[in-house]
Amino acid sequence: MTQQLIPPTRPLEAGLYLVATPIGHLEDITLRALRILRDVDQIAAEDTRTARKLLNAYDLQKPTFSLYRDNEAQRVPRLIEHLQEGQSVALISEAGMPGISDPGYVAVQHVLEAGFPVIPIPGANAVTTALLPSGLPCDRFMFLGFLPPKSGKRRQHLAPYLHVPSTLVLYASPHKLPSLLEDLENILGDRRACIARELTKSHEEFCRGTLSELAAQFADESRRKGEFVLLIEGHQGPVETVLESEQQETEEARIKARIRTLLKEGVRPSKLARKLTAEFPSLSRKRAYQQILALEKHDEDGQKESEES
Structure with a gap:
């Protein structure tokens, strides 16, 4: 037939x-x-x-x-x-x-x-087969495959995806599942997730919950049988938050560099704060003073350490 x-x-x-x-x-x-x-x-x-x-x-x-x-x-x-x-x-x-x-x-x-x-x-395809019934957004997703087996490298690999708004999809081996779920929660937070197990087979199963809830469900080794696809909710903050964070980090570095330059030129802290707020409109006078004092203390501590050594 x-x-x-x-x-x-x-x-x-x-x-x-x-x-x-x-x-x-x-x-x-x-x-x-x-x-x-x-x-x-x-x-x-x-x-x-x-x-x-x-x-x-x-x-x-x-x-x-x-x-x-x-x-x-x-x-x-x-x-x-x-x-x-x-x-x-x-x-x-x-x-x-x-x-x-x-x-x-x-x-x-x-x-x-x-x-x-x-x-x-x-x-x-296991990725799309697991994604559609997961209950997580499927309009955009990112496939990560198998993550590194060791926790240290795995955490390092996960860090760049902290602010990715897309659903994350990855494959997981049964014996690595507990440590993987722990690393995911530590790096990404306790997000909504889904574990798809034994897709299309007679014991097919979809387990939904937060990462911590899923970790509790699969703590028992007898539950960790078969092949797993793990899906994690993407970052829920607006994409603009990520961009603003990167821009803020860049501005912080520029402010610190400017403070060091002006201090070397002998500008007094009171006058320095006025100069900074004029050059960086988003910087308040109070925040400027805090930055100056923190940088002065950091540099003094560094100088003492070098003298002691």
Whole structure:
């Protein structure tokens, strides 16, 4: 019956076909994807065992070779040889779209450099599948993939996204989930979030709440089974707040530099405050005095430390 639904065979040009495969449920594959997998000359698969399971489910028999992250660079010459011989090659990952937190980027670059086309065959994707029912804004989102495994590097990686207004989407491994949720709360605050688990499979689950609530839910190791997509609400302050903050930091640096220059010129603090408020209209007289005193104290403390050493 399935074979009857697949469109008729069409000649395929030599090229690399990026074919999306199911992320869990075997029925989540397009008729076009099945046609491409049936008609290509070769299939490069991240996991040949998973690929064989999919192909057998739809009674498809094709020569298959492995292409995963650790051997991608070594497999590229073989891939290019097939294309140079006029063959068509499909690239499939273990689940979803190739190249999205999966092998594919290196192969695509080399194929394009060799002058052959790269043709996307769209389909299932964990990011959008998790995003739509999450209850979080989906008009704009940012995909972060897998974050660094160590907490220090992970926090450093997260810091630039503190003020991003878009929903943040990332993948999480079960054993890293507790420390990841802790880092997210520490860096981003206790925001609304959603954990999507085992997407499209029989035990599919969406858990919604704040980051601290989700951390409590998944504190029990028995709850941390399967594959996870984690979605976090974006920064809720207006975008202008971020820009104003950056501008304020720049102005603060200019004010400090100006204070040091005027102090070196021998300008008295009382006169210095008037000069500063005239040059920086947003600066109050009181704030100017505070800046002058703080800077003088900082410089004096620094001088004492250097003398003691």
